[in-house]
Amino acid sequence: MRDNTQKTIPAVFTDAVLSRAAKLAGDSYRPVWTGASGEESTSESVAHHLEAAAALLEADGWARTYTSTSPVSKVLPAIESMSTKDMVRELLLVVREEVAGTASRTLAVALDHAANGQDGDGDTRYVAFEVLNLLIRALTGHDHASATPWTERLHRTQQDVTALLAAGARFARTYGPGAAGAPHAS
16 A cells, blocks of 8 residues: 555656665765765755755746747747847846746756755755666666656656656655665765
8 A cells, every 4th residue: 555655656666666776876886865065965855855846846837948048939029120128128027037936947947946945955956866867767777867858858747757856755765864774874
């Protein structure tokens, strides 16, 4: 029987996938749970960061890829033909959307935005990416697979991405430093 947290994880992120990812983490030549600061992140802090990123995607939507251009549905005139007033208006709209954080986000942007508040920092973002990459390697069996390109596949959905984030949080709580299933902190 599955508990409530597992209901959101599609069948692809099984206990077996998480176990394979734990083996990959144990075999890694780099410490998985240590960020760029040189300090170890707790399993709970990484899980919280991943859940915060998922909450951002849930609230504002997910974008498969990042683009700095206008949405396809909005056609802008060539810059040369825009008045200064129109250029400033478009620039302010872009800045407002970015600052407000209401634009749909890619996986990477959601993890970055979660690092900018009370939900994480640069280290938990770094470790969160490592965790997600391990899960994708364990899922695909490919040594060089990583989460960002996996989420950018044309057939990927927001549900797939939030399931990956949920699996990452579950992995962190199960195998991270101090977790019962962790063979050792690394």
